[in-house]
Amino acid sequence: MDVNFQRRAVNRLQIKVKMPCERSSRCVVLLLLCLGLLQPERGSAQGGAGKTIIRYTGEACEAVKDLVDVLTPYDAGIINITKVPLENRTGQEFYLAANKGSTTIRYTTRSSLENAAYTYLDLLGFHWYGPGDNWFIAPKVLRSLSLAGDWIKPSFRNRSFFGTGGLDFAKMQPYDPQNIYKKKWYDWKRRNRFNVDFIDNGHAGSGFYMDNQHLIEENPDWFNSESGKRAGRLKIEKPAAVSAFKKWVKKRYNNNASDFIALGVEPEDGRGGIDDPLPPNGFNGMAKWNSSDKWWWLANEVAKDYPEEDKNIVVAMYAYGNGPYNALIPSFPLRKNVYPIIIPYSFQTAYLPREMIKKWSSRINGRMGIYDYWNITQWSQGVPQLDIYSIPEKLGFWKKNKVDGVYLETTDAAGPMGHALWLAGQLQWDVGNDFEKLYQQYLNDCFGTAAPAMRRMYDRWSKNYQDAGEVGLSLNDLKMASDVVAVNSDEWKRIADLKAYVHFMKMYYEHDGSQQSRDRIFYYLYSIHHLMLVQTVAFQGQGYIAPGGVAPEGKDISPLSYKDIEMQFRQDLYKSPIRYSIAAFKFDYNKVKYTEPIPAISWRFGAYQCNTYFTAPFSGSFIFDLGGEEKPSFRFYTEDEILLYDSVTKLNSAYIDDLGGRKWWMKTYKVSIMKDKVYHLQINGGSSRVKIKTSGIVLFKNPGIADFDNYQYPVQYFYVPKNTREIVFFDAYPEGTNGRGYLIDASGHRLKREYLGIKNIYRVPVLSGNDGKVWTADFGHAAWGLKNIPNISSLQRFEYRE
Incomplete structure (x- = not known):
């Protein structure tokens, strides 16, 4: 049964109030194993005298400990937790029934148990909205559940994220000697049901080399270069090389005791290039090979060693890489137990993102995963960059196209991504959830009467982020928010956390590039590290902030108190007041009227991000001339399909356009367009020139990128x-x-x-x-x-x- 069961269950909740009991002998939670979690033990517990009784016989785990900790003050009745055989289920499913103070949970794996425990707590009204100490919400009274009982599974079998740069310090830090930051993020992921059956497993090539150096050095003909050898880019036409690779994979399989195993087979750092030789044409009956076909052929070969219907094992490989071939779908069917993890939105140029997803969906016989980049530390440098309104659209589209794994690279930072990751977790668990209701729940629960002001800030971060101008606007929103909640209330503290985060934004945008300015940012990061707002480790370990170099020592750093944050906030308000307002106006392309063509002298020197678009005012033909002084390449496309993909050279051009003593090699193109559809013209380099021949079309662009x-x-x-x-x-x-x-x-x-x-x-x-x-x-x-x-x-x- 899927998670629609959970939604229907919530709608059927019988609101019979059960008041939380006092922490006394009258409220006893009986559980004999959750006291020694670092030393897994087996035990059993049963009792009947207390208000909440948990009966569980299994290894100690954090999920059951959380059940005990949060339910101790309440009358939750009897909770029976039992492990059952996995059988033909995924490791994510669990059985849940609840009625009249009796709850039954049946689980199969650790992930199954975690999903059950936190789904149950979610239904009762417990929510971990962020990894920080202030972001846990417990209900005043428990909901009374009436669940007939069934097996529940999530919309996406694999749900994970990690922050670029990681969470492990190179050495112990005095402001966080036990790396509590890491523990709290892992706790938060678990509590929001981020877990997987199949861990994404890339970059296997170097492992193959390291584990088989002697054998590989004895067979230099398996590779065409030293770099190819070390990256595992073997020649698949060499039977001995393929056999050795398969034996190495089998050894890894035999040494893996996990319930679910993903065997990675891709070379180190992608495929293609001069050190990744293609097999000769005609090999295996294929007339012409490309790098994509080569590696998916190897994935198929490896997958033959494992039962195709076995849900517990897959052969996994990423689909990505620049160039026309690296991310292509293979020209042959993939075995059902081959699990592509495609990267459609970055690091590939074979397809448009949605086009790539649909192409791969049509090719696979089983399921696939998607690897995507959401506000990653390296690109965002810790400031907001993600549009949360894109989340439900993306996940819905992925679900419809055979995606059951969502692997996100992001930033482990609650400042820019706390709200986004909570929403993503809820929707990955149940893609049918109503985004607006979830978003409003988050705002109301976390901020109470301040929800409207906080939504205004979060919405602007998504839809119209103002970069340096955002500081004053966000400070103003936070002032309006804190003014309507009680000082020192939970809502006030959460708002204060974000005040501390916006001060980081202020320092980031005021950074002058000097070492002193950079060090001040680091000292501040250390002081707010305990609030989980910015991924300190990533900044310390990488040169994301100029001028780079070694991060300053974190000695004698005192955590910023709420009194400190409020004093700092008052100073920020004074120094960075709101300086302008944003118009509520929304540009409607259907209200545009064509008056005149692009002047002849305007489009002459297109650069590498020369992107324009238009909404077609009619159906018919769109004719344009395109060329360049060098060799511009271009794509003309819709959201779902590339309609034209070409390069203009001196040899294939149709005429020379001479203007101001400069010459452009030009070619004419004609393509059909449909009324009200959006079309994009993207040109890369070549000092491009475009002349629109069709009257009535207005091309638009978004200033701020290197377009000309x-x-x-x-x-x-x-x-x-x-x-x-x-x-x-x-x-x-x-x-x-x-x-x-x-x-x-x-x-x-x-x-x-x-x-x-x-x-x-x-x-x-x-x-x-x-x-x-x-x-x-x-x-x-x-x-x-x-x-x-x-x-x-x-x-x-x-x-x-x-």
Whole structure:
């Protein structure tokens, strides 16, 4: 039975109040084994005198200890926990029945027991919303459960995440000598049912080399280079090499006593390249080999040694890698026990993300996993980067396409990701859960009457994050939140945690690149380490913050108290007040009116992130000329499908476009479009040039990326919503650089900017009669963007009907 059972059960809850009892002899929890968790023992417990009785005969475990600890003050009745044979089930399933003060749990594996314990506690009203001490919610009264009893399983069999950079210090830190940070994150993952049957197991090639060095050195013809040898990139046309590899995998299998085993077979750090030789064409009856086919053929070969219907073992390998072949689906069927873990959203160029998922779904005979990157420490550097509203859409799409494993790389940091990871955990457990209800539950339970202010902050982090400008806005939201809750209440403390986090954001954006400034950030991280807000280990072990080098010692660091946090917060409010507001206006592409084409001189020097898009105003043909001075490659695509994928060279071009003494090799393309569908034109390098031949199309872009070369950077146009009184914008360069760097209003006035007191952020006034119109942005570089209105521009003039 699936988790719909759990939702229906909640809807059937009989709210018969059971008051928590006092911590006295009248409230006894009988359990004989959860006192020595580090030394697994077996025991049994049974009793009938207390308010809560837990009967369990099994090895000591943290999940059962949590049951005891949280239920001790309550009358939860009798809870019978029994281990049963695994049989044909996954390791995630469990049986749960509850009625009239009697609960029955049957489990098969450690993961099964954990899932049962925390699902039961979740139904009763216990929630661990974050890893910090303040984020546990216990109900005032227990819900009375009436569950007929059935086997329950999650939507996704494998659910895991880890923070880039890890949680292990290189050496003991005086501010956390026992690494409690790591323990609390692992506790939080367990309590929110993040666990897997199959651990993602990549980079097997170096292991093959290290375990078989003598044999490999005796057979140099199995590889084509020293680097290929050490990475395990063997020649699959060599039967002895394949046999040795399979024997090595079998040995690993025989030495693995786990209930579920994933055997990794991929080479070290991916496939393809000069040290990864392809078999000769014709090998195994295949006319033409590529790197994807090579390694999935090997996965199939290894998988033949294990029963295809055995749910307890898979042969796993990642599908990723740049280039046209590395992430391709194989040209032959995969065995049912081969488990691809695909990486559609990064580190592959064979497909669009959704296209890749659907292609692989159509190829596999069993299930697959997805590896994705959510706000990873290396990229985000600890500040918010994830849109939480993308979570239900992604998970729903994955579930429909044979995905049963979600492997996330993120940041173990409750500041930017606490709310997101809790929501993700709930939806991975039951993808049919209502996102809005879960989100509102989180906000109400954690912040009470402050929920609206906290939602405003979290929503902006997802939908319209303001970078350096975010500090003042978030501080203001946190002030409004803390003003409506009782001082020193649980809600107030959770808000205070986030005040401490936003101070880190403030320090991050004010960092001047000096060693002294960097050290101040580290000392602050050490002082808030106990709050679980930023992944200290990752910053200490990696050079994420300039200028790099060794992190300062953490001696004599005192944990920041709530009194300290509040004093600091008052100073932050004074130094970083809210300096602008964000328009509620939403840009509607259907309200755009075409007025004129892109000027001939505008699109001449496209760079490596030259991305534009449009919503088709009609169905028919879209014709454009594209080329470059060098060799630009491009993709024309929708969300689900690449419609054109080509490169323009001197040899395949149709004509030369000569403009201003420069020459572009050009080619004409024609593609069918459908009304109201969104299309993207993505061009990489080559000093690209585009000429749109079809009238009525307005191409848009999002400023702030390296889309055009700074030389002759094109003038752009953007819409200013009605009733806008100022434009707030980002510019990395001073006004007047190269005689440019200005916003020009609809009346043609070139406006002088005013510094807002935030690094590289400025404002200009919207003079009377200039709102509700299209303005001009005249910059000589790509490092600019709009902040308080939608960051959308075009190379061509247009009209907008608001």
